[in-house]
Amino acid sequence: MRHLGLIAGAAAAALVAAGAITYAVAEDGGSGASTPTAGSADAGFARDMAVHHQQAVEMSYIVRDRTKNEEVRRLAYDIAQTQANQRGMLLGWLDLWELPKVSADPPMTWMGMGDMSSGKDGALMPGMATNSEMKKLGSLSGRQAEVFYLQLMTDHHKGGIHMAEGCVAKCTVGVEKKLAQGMVDAQQSEIQLMADMLKERGAKPRS
Numbered sequence: 430m431r432h433l434g435l436i437a438g439a440a441a442a443a444l445v446a447a448g449a450i451t452y453a454v455a456e457d458g459g460s461g462a463s464t465p466t467a468g469s470a471d472a473g474f475a476r477d478m479a480v481h482h483q484q485a486v487e488m489s490y491i492v493r494d495r496t497k498n499e500e501v502r503r504l505a506y507d508i509a510q511t512q513a514n515q516r517g518m519l520l521g522w523l524d525l526w527e528l529p530k531v532s533a534d535p536p537m538t539w540m541g542m543g544d545m546s547s548g549k550d551g552a553l554m555p556g557m558a559t560n561s562e563m564k565k566l567g568s569l570s571g572r573q574a575e576v577f578y579l580q581l582m583t584d585h586h587k588g589g590i591h592m593a594e595g596c597v598a599k600c601t602v603g604v605e606k607k608l609a610q611g612m613v614d615a616q617q618s619e620i621q622l623m624a625d626m627l628k629e630r631g632a633k634p635r636s
Contacts, residue, residue, distance in 0.1 A: 467528050467529060468534070470539045470596060470599035470600045471596075472523065472526065473532070474519075474596040474599075475605070476523065477536050477592060478516075478593070479530070480553060480554070481554055481556070482512040482515055484557055485508060485585055486508075486513050487563070488566060488585070489508045489509035490505070491563070491567050492566065492575065492578040493509075495571075495574035496570065496574050496575050498572075498575055500626065504622070504623075505578070511615070522605065537555075539599070540592070555591055555592070556584050556587050557585065557588060558585065562577075565577065579626055579630075579632075580632070580635045582623060583620055584634075584636065587620065587636075589612060589616055590613050593609040593610070594613055596609035597610050
């Protein structure tokens, strides 16, 4: 429960800081020659992570309706609120840069991974759940729903960390790089927490 309290505190801090970060990105890369282009890592990360985050939010709200366990419900709420807020920031930056929110290029092109196999049953990027897995999550309840959610979210976080690390390495807008590093740190912590929660339920991550 202490871990969840720490995560909740971090989520609250992220919400409070959102306005400042959105303003800061305008100063850091929102005008003139420094504005990212549509094909830049900054724009690619913002587009792809917004999609990636949206599924995490959907999974989290599904499991909150499928279990009465307060620990899982609290974790799901924290993830949903944090990632919905970050998604809004990413899309807001694209608006600020006057760039499209969708691209004709395949996902992950900005990371040099545009030729990867994607879109299988709705799993557009690494770590994303398939449409079948999302449907299964919505059909489970109680302990089964908890375990499957924790397994899916662990995979989701691993894919998200890989993408965020790509932004840390390739993005040029300072506050976006800082946000990406924050995602890496927070999601690594949550992966450990979810591993402990799975162990408590006699289960383990899928990979």
